[in-house]
Amino acid sequence: MRRIGGLALLLALAACRSGGGVEDAPDVPAPQPGVDVQRIEAVLSFDPETMTLVGRATLTIAHPDTVGRVWLGLSGAMEVGTVEVGRQPVAAEREGAALAVPVSGVTSVVTLAYRGVPDVGVYREETPSGLVVWTDGWPTRAAGWLPAVHHPSDPLVLDLTLEVPRRWDVVASGTPxxxxxxNDSxxxxxxxxxxxxxxxxxxxVADFAFTDQSGSVSIRHVTLAQDSASVAFLSRTPALLDTLAAFLGPLPYGRFATVEVPLVYAGMENAAAPFxxxxxxxxxxxLEEVVIHEAVHQWWGNDVTPADWRDLWLAEGPATYLxxxxxxxxxxxxxxxQSLVQMALLDRRSAARRLVPARLADPEDALTATPYQKGGAVLHLLRLTLGDEVFFRALRQTLRTYDDRPLSTAAFQSELEEVSGRDLDAFFQRWVYGTGVPTLRTRWDRATGTLSWEIESGWGLERVGAELLVRQSGATDQYVPLDDGVASLPGDENPEVFPVGWLAEVR
Incomplete structure (x- = not known):
């Protein structure tokens, strides 16, 4: 029986990650070399009815003593009142969603007061359970309400206090x-x-229903009232988190919440509380498969972040494959x-595209099937090439080495090579930086009931244990080793051939 799971839905909706509305993401400043926003303490007062936000954010920033000023991203819809550095007022420069704050020395504590109605990153929708307001930060939309360096290479710790009228419930990233x-707040x-x-x-912010679940970590499910019974669908959440921890290590952030909101795409990997x-x-x-995907992101994408938008496959590839x-x-x-077959069902253009784009004008241009499905397929082929023990040991070492740090593709290759003792340059040049996929030529001889095939050489697919799924109408699916080159089939119908977790153009 063919499994119809969340992976198909997740991948189909990935390109919809354009946010909760139709606004373009803010054009925020690029990260500055050596500038590191380490922590933000933000206090927000928010009225869901009027969408008015009043904020005060204190940023701890490390920077070179020669930088002169740090550039932060904050939507132009937010009116900035006072800006202080070390409790001393300073004059900041404003250019659209870019804010330049003068600094000196190697560490600065910058405090900004701001207010307005967010024009991006904060969304609202009426549902059968009432009004729901939620944020979506991808890729730079968090600049609609939070001043920061909005780039994956600059992860930070957030200490967020949110004040709303008392009739509203609140959920957020992190641990409560x-x-x-x-009174009324x-x-x-x-x-x-x-x-x-x-x-x-x-x-x-909404009128939420909360359900706590027992597990090895704190687990909470947050739903709209109309769907509170659907928490039953999440009964295996403790088991899936324990399964992930068994081969990746302890769950980052120490707790896990699922939060239902009217997203336009399947899920968003918000830290400790995916939406x-x-x-x-x-x-x-x-739902369960998307929960697993976003749970994997707590390790890959959140705790270990891509060094650049071009390295997005290091978040989406592991989330898909794992x-x-x-x-x-x-x-x-x-x-x-079955999950691997589905993962490898990739259109020709997406399969042939480089995993790491040579250039990327807009991070949203990276949201194709390539970093998800091709990224997952490349990880599967790495596993076949290196073997299970080495592959998973390399993943765990990478997570330890780059804990709370950005990871580049080159650094990931180095980690794999260090653990395996193998030179993987040819592999990465072919599958990560190269274009195209190998050709798998098949021939069906109805008279003898024989299917034969040949894989294009030079792609490293021989003698690694790669499999094919052979499907024939009226017959049981067969999984056969790629290296066999031939299989006898019971029926007369032309068979379909699918690579199991790896990419090829089947002819």
Whole structure:
């Protein structure tokens, strides 16, 4: 039986990550060499009815003593009042969504007061459960409400206090660190225990239903009232988190929450509290697979961040492939193989495209099937090439070495080579930096019931254990080793041939 899971939905909706609305992402300043926003303490007062936000953010920033000024991204819709450095007022320069703050020395504490109605990054929608307001930071939309360096190479710790009218519930990235209700206001504080890129820092306000779940870490499911019964679909969340921790290490951020909001795409990997699309709560299998995908991101993409938007495959490739691996450990080999076949069903252009683009004018241009599915397929081929023990040991070492640090593709290759003791330059030149895919030529002889095939040489696919799925109408699916080159089939119909987790043009 063919599994119809969340991977298909997730991949189909990846290109919709243009945000909660139709606005373009702010044109924020590029990161400056040596400038590192390490921590932000933000206090926001927000009215969901009027969408008015009043904020005060204190940033701890390390920087070279020669930098002169640091550039931060904050939407032009936010009116900046006072700017202080070390509690001393300074004159900042403003150019659209760019804010230049004068600094000296090697560390500065910068405090900004601002207010306005966000024009990007904060969204609202009426639902059967009432009004929902949520944020979406991808790729730079967090600049709609948070001043920061909005680039994956500069992850930070966020200490967020959000004040709303008392009838509203609040959820946010990080671990809850206290909530008070006084008079007509609710104040809730959340702290990320480890760094995360700004596009994974988010909050939501609505009339939520909360369900806590027992597990080895703190787990909470946050739904809209209309879907509170759908929490039953998430019963395996403790098992999937424990499964991931068994081969990746302890869960970053120390807790995990699922949050339902009206996203236009399947899920968003917000640190410690991923957001999920409302439509998924009517699709149990899809919901669970997307939860696994966003859970993997807590390690790959959040705790270890891509060094550049061009390295996005280092977040989406592991999230896609390790979702399939988690399915294998929970549901068995057949489920794993089906997930791999689905992952490798990639259109010709996306399969042939470089995993690391030579140039990328806009980070949203990276949101194709390539970093997801091709990224996952390349990881599967690395696993076949290196063997299970070395492959997973290399993943764990990379997570330890680059904990709270940006990871480039070159650095990932170095980690794999160090652990395996192998030169992987040819592999990376072919599959990561190169274009095209190998050709798999097949021949069906109906008279003898024989299917034969030949893979184009030079791609490193021979003698690594790669498999093919052979599907024939009216017959049971067969998984056959690529190296066999021939298989006998029981039926007369022309068979279909699918690579299992690796890429090829089948002819």
């Amino acid at each position: 660190a206290g909530e008070t209700v006084e 609710r104040r809730a504080r959340f702290v990320t225990s480890e760094s995360a890129p700004t596009y994974t820092l988010a909050w939501a 999920f699309q409302t439509e998924l709560y009517d699709a149990p299998a899809a 979702t399939a691996e988690t399915v294998r450990r929970l549901d068995g080999l057949e489920a794993f193989r």
